[in-house]
Amino acid sequence: MEIRSEKVLYGSIFRHISQRYDMDVFLWGEDLINKQLYIFAGKIKKLPEYDAFAKRLVNCGLVVVDPVRRKITCHPVRYDGQEEAVYIDEKNFQAWWPLLKKSIRRGIRMAEQNGAECGIRVPEDLVSLHFLQRETSVPVLKNDRIVYKAKELSLEEKRLNAARQSALDQPKNVYFYAKNRGCVHDRQCEQIKEIRLDEFTGSDRFPEGRVYCPHCARQLFLRIGCAPVTKAIPVCSRIFTDYGVKTSQIGRFVMEHGMKFHADSLSELTVRCGEDTWIIKTGKKGLKLRHNNYIRISPTERYITEGFHDQGLKEHTSMYQMLTYIAGYSWQKHLAAERTEAEASKVKEMEKPVFLAETAAEKASLWRRLAAYIKGLFCG
Numbered sequence: 001m002e003i004r005s006e007k008v009l010y011g012s013i014f015r016h017i018s019q020r021y022d023m024d025v026f027l028w029g030e031d032l033i034n035k036q037l038y039i040f041a042g043k044i045k046k047l048p049e050y051d052a053f054a055k056r057l058v059n060c061g062l063v064v065v066d067p068v069r070r071k072i073t074c075h076p077v078r079y080d081g082q083e084e085a086v087y088i089d090e091k092n093f094q095a096w097w098p099l100l101k102k103s104i105r106r107g108i109r110m111a112e113q114n115g116a117e118c119g120i121r122v123p124e125d126l127v128s129l130h131f132l133q134r135e136t137s138v139p140v141l142k143n144d145r146i147v148y149k150a151k152e153l154s155l156e157e158k159r160l161n162a163a164r165q166s167a168l169d170q171p172k173n174v175y176f177y178a179k180n181r182g183c184v185h186d187r188q189c190e191q192i193k194e195i196r197l198d199e200f201t202g203s204d205r206f207p208e209g210r211v212y213c214p215h216c217a218r219q220l221f222l223r224i225g226c227a228p229v230t231k232a233i234p235v236c237s238r239i240f241t242d243y244g245v246k247t248s249q250i251g252r253f254v255m256e257h258g259m260k261f262h263a264d265s266l267s268e269l270t271v272r273c274g275e276d277t278w279i280i281k282t283g284k285k286g287l288k289l290r291h292n293n294y295i296r297i298s299p300t301e302r303y304i305t306e307g308f309h310d311q312g313l314k315e316h317t318s319m320y321q322m323l324t325y326i327a328g329y330s331w332q333k334h335l336a337a338e339r340t341e342a343e344a345s346k347v348k349e350m351e352k353p354v355f356l357a358e359t360a361a362e363k364a365s366l367w368r369r370l371a372a373y374i375k376g377l378f379c380g
C-alpha cells in the first residue's frame with residue numbers, strides 16, 4: 001500500500017490554519033528525517049555557543065498531526081536551516097513527541113518507498129538530548145518521554161554530591177549558589193541543578209555582590225518571610241499575586257523590615273512586624289486591616305493582649321498600602337504621633353478663647369454702632 005504524504009492528506013486543513021501563523025518556514029514530521037531535533041530546557045539563549053548559531057535561527061511552525069482526531073496543530077520552534085537543526089523546548093517536546101514520532105515514521109517509510117535518502121532508522125535517532133545533560137543525571141527517552149536517570153558517580157563525585165545534599169538539608173541555609181559566580185537561588189529553584197557539584201554551596205547569609213535569581217526570588221523572599229512554616233508559602237504567594245504585590249515589594253518588606261507572614265487560607269493573612277501583629281482580611285467587600293489589641297499601662301507603656309481591633313483604614317486601601325502602613329508602624333511612632341496631635345489640640349485650645357473674645361468684642365462693637373445709629377435716628 002502506498003504511503004501518502006501528510007502534506008497531501010491534511011493540505012486543505014493546513015492551508016486554513018497556517019494563515020494564523022506568522023512563520024518563516026513550516027516543517028512537518030515527514031520533513032524531519034534528515035534533520036536533528038535538539039531538546040533544551042529553559043531559555044534557548046542560555047545554550048552553550050548560542051551566539052554562534054543565533055543569527056541563523058528562524059521562526060518555524062512545526063506541524064503536528066493527530067490522525068485519530070483528524071486534527072493538525074502548529075507549534076512555534078526555532079530552526080537553523082544551514083545545520084538542519086530544530087530546537088524544541090523540553091516541555092513542548094514531551095507534549096508533541098508521541099504524535100510527531102508517528103509522522104516521522106511515516107516519513108521514513110515514504111523515503112524507503114521512494115528510494116530517497118534517509119539518515120535514520122527510527123524516529124528516536126533524530127533526537128539529541130545533549131543539552132539536557134546534568135551533573136548528577138542523564139536524560140533518556142523512555143516510553144515516549146524524557147526521564148532522568150541517576151549518573152554512575154565516581155568516589156569524588158559521590159563525596160561532592162553528599163556535600164551538596166547536606167548543604168540542602170541544613171535548615172538554616174537559605175541561599176544557594178555557585179561559589180564563584182551566578183545568581184543566588186532558593187532551595188527549590190530548578191536552576192540549582194545546573195550548578196557544578198564542586199561549586200555548589202549553601203549559606204544563611206546573602207553572598208556579597210551577587211543578585212537574586214529572577215526565577216525564584218519571590219519564592220525565596222516568601223520562604224524567609226514564612227519561616228519556619230513552609231506550607232504557608234504557596235498560600236501567601238497566591239494572596240500576594242491576587243492583590244498585585246510585586247516580588248521587589250515582598251523583598252523589601254521581608255529583607256528590610258523583617259516582616260513575617262502566615263496564612264492557612266486565602267481569606268486572611270497574618271503579618272508580624274516588630275512587636276505588632278496584624279491581620280489583613282480579604283474578601284468581596286475589600287481588604288480590612290486589623291491590629292492586635294493592647295492595654296496601656298502608662299502614658300508611654302503598653303502590653304499586647306488577646307484579640308484584634310479594626311485599624312479603620314479608609315476604603316479601597318490596597319494590600320501594598322496596608323503592608324507599607326504596617327512597615328511604617330511602631331509603638332514609638334504611635335506615641336510620637338499622639339504627642340504631635342496633643343500639641344496640635346493644645347494650640348487649638350489656646351486659640352479658641354482668643355477667637356471667641358474677638359468675636360464677642362466684634363459683636364459688642366457692632367451692637368454699640370447699631371445702638372448709636374438708632375439713637376441718632378430718634379435724637380438727631
Ligand SMILES: [Zn+2]
Binds near residue numbers: 189
Ligand atoms: Zn533560581
